Amino acid sequence: MLSLVRPARTLGRRGAAFAAVIATCALPASEARQTPQAQDVGHQHFSAKGCAGCHPQHYRQWRGSLHALAHFEPIYDAYFIKASQQSNKALEPFCGRCHTPIGVRTKQIPFARPLRKLGDTQVKPVAREGVQCDFCHTITGHTAVQNSGFVFSPSTIKRGPLADARPVSHQAKHDPAFRRAELCGTCHQVVHPTNNIPLETTYAEWKRSPYAKAGIVCQDCHMTAGLQAAASGPIGKPTRHPGQAATTGKQRPHVSRHFFVGPNLVFANRPEAAELKRLSEALLRRAGRVVIDELTRTPGKGLQLVIQVRNTGAGHYLPTGVTEIRQLWLEIKVTDARGRVLLHSGALDKKGNIKPGAVIYRTEVHDAAGRDTTLFWNTVKKASDRRIPPLGALLEYIPLPRAARGKLTVEAALHYRSVSPAGLAEAGLPPNTVTIPIFTIHRTKRTISAP
Ligand code: HEC
Ligand code: HEC
Ligand code: HEC
Ligand code: HEC
Ligand code: HEC
Numbered sequence: 001m002l003s004l005v006r007p008a009r010t011l012g013r014r015g016a017a018f019a020a021v022i023a024t025c026a027l028p029a030s031e032a033r034q035t036p037q038a039q040d041v042g043h044q045h046f047s048a049k050g051c052a053g054c055h056p057q058h059y060r061q062w063r064g065s066l067h068a069l070a071h072f073e074p075i076y077d078a079y080f081i082k083a084s085q086q087s088n089k090a091l092e093p094f095c096g097r098c099h100t101p102i103g104v105r106t107k108q109i110p111f112a113r114p115l116r117k118l119g120d121t122q123v124k125p126v127a128r129e130g131v132q133c134d135f136c137h138t139i140t141g142h143t144a145v146q147n148s149g150f151v152f153s154p155s156t157i158k159r160g161p162l163a164d165a166r167p168v169s170h171q172a173k174h175d176p177a178f179r180r181a182e183l184c185g186t187c188h189q190v191v192h193p194t195n196n197i198p199l200e201t202t203y204a205e206w207k208r209s210p211y212a213k214a215g216i217v218c219q220d221c222h223m224t225a226g227l228q229a230a231a232s233g234p235i236g237k238p239t240r241h242p243g244q245a246a247t248t249g250k251q252r253p254h255v256s257r258h259f260f261v262g263p264n265l266v267f268a269n270r271p272e273a274a275e276l277k278r279l280s281e282a283l284l285r286r287a288g289r290v291v292i293d294e295l296t297r298t299p300g301k302g303l304q305l306v307i308q309v310r311n312t313g314a315g316h317y318l319p320t321g322v323t324e325i326r327q328l329w330l331e332i333k334v335t336d337a338r339g340r341v342l343l344h345s346g347a348l349d350k351k352g353n354i355k356p357g358a359v360i361y362r363t364e365v366h367d368a369a370g371r372d373t374t375l376f377w378n379t380v381k382k383a384s385d386r387r388i389p390p391l392g393a394l395l396e397y398i399p400l401p402r403a404a405r406g407k408l409t410v411e412a413a414l415h416y417r418s419v420s421p422a423g424l425a426e427a428g429l430p431p432n433t434v435t436i437p438i439f440t441i442h443r444t445k446r447t448i449s450a451p
Pocket of ligand 1: 131133136137162178179220245258
């Protein structure tokens with residue numbers, strides 16, 4: 001097995017052979033017609049464009065995905081530059097190994113020059129493709145299920161879930177790892193590189209979830225149209241998508257989808273993300289529910305509104321991932337019979353930040369100065385972590401003002417956004433570089449009488 005740090009070589013003999021086959025060659029007429037030119041840029045890694053001719057669906061879906069943007073989208077770019085500056089470049093390979101594994105392997109990262117502004121992080125085209133086809137399909141194993149513990153060995157052998165694929169233009173190898181969560185967990189589990197504080201724990205959250213016990217993996221939710229509603233019990237079966245794995249391939253009962261659908265809607269208005277946007281919104285709508293439970297009056301505490309927030313669709317905590325940056329929050333509005341607003345929490349201020357006092361589900365980490373920060377590599381302490389467990393619920397007790405009596409109308413909504421304006425400012429992203437949409441996962445309304 002090759003290790004990650006092995007220096008890049010130019011095309012080996014097998015690689016050269018693959019390039020030649022892809023470029024010219026003795027393929028069945030049907031396969032040859034669709035073969036694009038070799039896309040390798042002097043290293044042994046192939047561009048996603050080189051797979052597009054025979055795997056057009058996979059390419060089209062992946063191209064809109066966050067994996068395709070992982071190295072150069074502006075939010076990552078801003079945080080990456082900040083991390084590079086604050087660590088005097090030391091963090092560049094750490095971040096890069098997950099966001100552009102090929103960029104690090106080919107030694108384009110660490111960058112030779114200091115990074116100052118967005119776009120300074122330009123790498124050659126193949127590395128710019130971020131988490132791309134040829135990288136994933138040449139993963140041969142892993143040393144740890146965290147911090148980019150994958151092992152990838154560029155070669156003409158493309159590994160995958162199919163047991164009987166016999167392509168002519170490249171070799172194929174059946175590898176059951178492609179149906180397992182660990183393949184994803186090598187990147188979707190991040191611990192701090194020096195103090196080992198867990199920062200992103202999606203894999204570990206899944207591993208302890210009822211989904212893991214039921215055999216439902218990341219791929220079943222993120223590489224399909226989602227789980228079908230179950231006839232009994234809360235966990236459904238993954239959607240199957242019959243089709244072809246390649247233009248010349250046979251009809252198969254299931255071919256995965258490469259949208260890697262997730263909640264990120266920041267880049268959803270690009271034409272290549274049109275279908276992804278629809279899927280992302282559907283995923284979010286399935287993710288959570290708000291239930292207005294009751295009004296209770298307890299001695300000493302007065303009147304309280306009880307709201308339940310449920311994680312109905314995420315195979316890990318809601319939210320997950322970079323939860324130092326993400327925001328999921330409750331907006332609650334209570335009005336009395338005369339239309340007077342008695343309470344409104346979770347509203348935004350003029351700058352678009354959530355006003356103090358709201359219920360927010362996120363991880364709060366502190367830096368050495370004790371500040372709540374989104375610059376997660378500066379974490380010295382996890383100050384709090386309050387999120388909703390898979391298939392679980394959290395109860396919120398919201399105190400109401402003394403004036404609350406009679407019939408009250410309660411409105412509650414659960415909102416999600418990828419990052420707050422304050423977070424963008426902390427990362428140093430120039431204003432108006434991106435617009436961050438707010439998506440309402442669920443909204444509900446109820447009239448209840450105060451006891
Ligand atoms: C993040 C890793 C990753 C990336 C990037 C990726 N794939 Fe895959 N691919 C997978 C996994 C995992 C499966 C198996 C999914 C399953 O069976 O549930 C798969 C399956 C496949 C298959 C087998 C047929 C099927 O079920 O879909 C083909 C062909 C394929 N990928 C081609 C591509 C191409 C072409 C690209 C780039 C345009 C690409 N992949 C990008 C992880 C990846
Ligand atoms: C000239 C056409 C052609 C090109 C170019 C091509 N493939 Fe394939 N690939 C195929 C065919 C045909 C199959 C088999 C499909 C089947 O059996 O259903 C296949 C199968 C696969 C599989 C499934 C392997 C398994 O056992 O599960 C993967 C993964 C894959 N290709 C990845 C890639 C990647 C990555 C690239 C780009 C670097 C690429 N392919 C370029 C034709 C091609
Ligand atoms: C090489 C590391 C790597 C591997 C392996 C990997 N991912 Fe990712 N994934 C990333 C990075 C980096 C991002 C974030 C990109 C960004 O937002 O800039 C991401 C983002 C995502 C997202 C979020 C999309 C959104 O809309 O918010 C999903 C879902 C996802 N990956 C699923 C998967 C699944 C499923 C697998 C396994 C089949 C997998 N990933 C394997 C690195 C990886
Ligand atoms: C039961 C379906 C299901 C399973 C299983 C599942 N997810 Fe998710 N995932 C979701 C839903 C729904 C969301 C959107 C809500 C959220 O952000 O938690 C999501 C969101 C995400 C996000 C985006 C977080 C953010 O806010 O940017 C990532 C990354 C992700 N999942 C990766 C994974 C990985 C990796 C696995 C396996 C270890 C996995 N998921 C297993 C359903 C699932
Ligand atoms: C072990 C793999 C790994 C490492 C190391 C890593 N990341 Fe990530 N990063 C991810 C994954 C996976 C996601 C997607 C999670 C999600 O969607 O919430 C992500 C998401 C992000 C995002 C959110 C992007 C968006 O569009 O909202 C930023 C910003 C980010 N990473 C910055 C960094 C920086 C800076 C470093 C280095 C200090 C770093 N990452 C190191 C795997 C990694």
